[in-house]
Amino acid sequence: MTDSPIVNIELFHVSLPTRREHRWTGLQESIGGYVLLKMTDADGKVGWGEAPALKDWGGEFGRYFGESADTVRSVVTQYLAPVVMGCVPGEITELHARMDRALKGHPYAKAAIEIAAYDLAGRQLNVPAYRLLGGAVRRRIAVTHSIGLIGFEEAEREAAQATREGIRTFKIKVGTDPDRDVEMVLRVRDTVGSKVALCVDANQGYATPAEAIRTFRRMERADISYFEQPVEGIDRMAEVARAVDVPVMADESAWNAHDVIEIIEKRAAQIVSIYTTKPGGLFRAMEVAAVARAAGILCNVNGSVETGIGNRANITLAAAAPAVTLSCVVPVSTPAESKSGQVAGIYYKDDLIVEPMRFVDGTIEVSAAPGLGIAVDEAKIQRYLVRGK
Numbered sequence: 001m002t003d004s005p006i007v008n009i010e011l012f013h014v015s016l017p018t019r020r021e022h023r024w025t026g027l028q029e030s031i032g033g034y035v036l037l038k039m040t041d042a043d044g045k046v047g048w049g050e051a052p053a054l055k056d057w058g059g060e061f062g063r064y065f066g067e068s069a070d071t072v073r074s075v076v077t078q079y080l081a082p083v084v085m086g087c088v089p090g091e092i093t094e095l096h097a098r099m100d101r102a103l104k105g106h107p108y109a110k111a112a113i114e115i116a117a118y119d120l121a122g123r124q125l126n127v128p129a130y131r132l133l134g135g136a137v138r139r140r141i142a143v144t145h146s147i148g149l150i151g152f153e154e155a156e157r158e159a160a161q162a163t164r165e166g167i168r169t170f171k172i173k174v175g176t177d178p179d180r181d182v183e184m185v186l187r188v189r190d191t192v193g194s195k196v197a198l199c200v201d202a203n204q205g206y207a208t209p210a211e212a213i214r215t216f217r218r219m220e221r222a223d224i225s226y227f228e229q230p231v232e233g234i235d236r237m238a239e240v241a242r243a244v245d246v247p248v249m250a251d252e253s254a255w256n257a258h259d260v261i262e263i264i265e266k267r268a269a270q271i272v273s274i275y276t277t278k279p280g281g282l283f284r285a286m287e288v289a290a291v292a293r294a295a296g297i298l299c300n301v302n303g304s305v306e307t308g309i310g311n312r313a314n315i316t317l318a319a320a321a322p323a324v325t326l327s328c329v330v331p332v333s334t335p336a337e338s339k340s341g342q343v344a345g346i347y348y349k350d351d352l353i354v355e356p357m358r359f360v361d362g363t364i365e366v367s368a369a370p371g372l373g374i375a376v377d378e379a380k381i382q383r384y385l386v387r388g389k
Helices: 069-084 092-102 107-125 152-164 178-192 209-222 234-243 257-266 282-294 308-320 378-383
Strands: 006-015 033-041 046-051 140-142 144-147 169-173 197-201 224-228 248-250 271-274 298-301 363-365
Touching: 006 069, 006 107, 033 069, 033 107, 046 107, 046 308, 069 092, 069 107, 092 107, 092 282, 107 282, 107 308, 140 308, 144 152, 152 169, 152 178, 169 178, 178 197, 178 209, 197 209, 209 224, 209 234, 224 271, 234 248, 234 257, 248 257, 257 282, 271 282, 282 298, 282 308, 298 308
Parallel strands: 144 169, 169 197, 197 224, 224 248, 248 271, 271 298
Antiparallel strands: 006 033, 033 046, 140 363
16 A cells, blocks of 8 residues: 555664764764664565764854754654644655644754655555656765864865775865864865865864965865855854855754745855755755755755664755765765775764665765665664664
């Protein structure tokens, strides 16, 4: 049946071991300790979602609040799961209406439910989930490799290896100390050569637009492709956008379609980073992409370094959204059994999907399997379950 309703939701708090520490400005806790959501219909079919929630990650000036594993589990258990029971997974607008009536905000918790519903609906209909979003406009997703706040020599080694493995775009985390940031960018540029694109992401780290502009001008000889979220605040970001000669990307400032309208009106950015989670799921992420496309804003897909379960949704969004023309900051999700020493797109020592994502020539090939594609490894979930929670 294709109209089999949702009858059960289960939550699992997991923690994956990281390949190396991956931090950015403002982040205080480790990535990988996320909440998985298993949704089952009346016929026993299953869909999976994920809330890669971080308490340190929120909108500018408290506009949107951080979420954690504990808040996600509480919100889903008390408010969201009860109201979506009986809903048909493919009725996504009804699903959102029920959740929004039950609780304001909490987009990461809602995204976990909605993404699982897309996965389940695709499996009910025996079609890939991107068909439910309008179809795939690309079959390969170019991967941007993120270099976190690590040491110079480690960054140089990693950048060199990832370049050999096919990466053609790097994002370098900055926004700490301007001298350190400039040296890091110049050293990575010397390492990877002139044919690889470099982007910098300050995660709102610079204290003022003036500091951001001065720092960028010191590093711009490294041929930077874009300057991501240099400061906090749309108005303050617009000051930077007017002063530098490369596109500014909005991330923390751009959670939903309403935010993007404000960014467009204030000419605060030329690029928007879209998440599956910040707007509350795939459906509203496509709304963000549509608004951006109508205004000529370029987009990529970014995230919170999801496990393979959540990353399946990233790849689905990147495949289906016409506005997503830039290389995407997504993991190359790979179980331990399939690892061969690759670092390109690898943030975890293991993963929760049965098969690795296919990484070819610096891109991830989009799966045509039903739902969100690659099957989930439930034994791995049990292995990495956070006990006592």
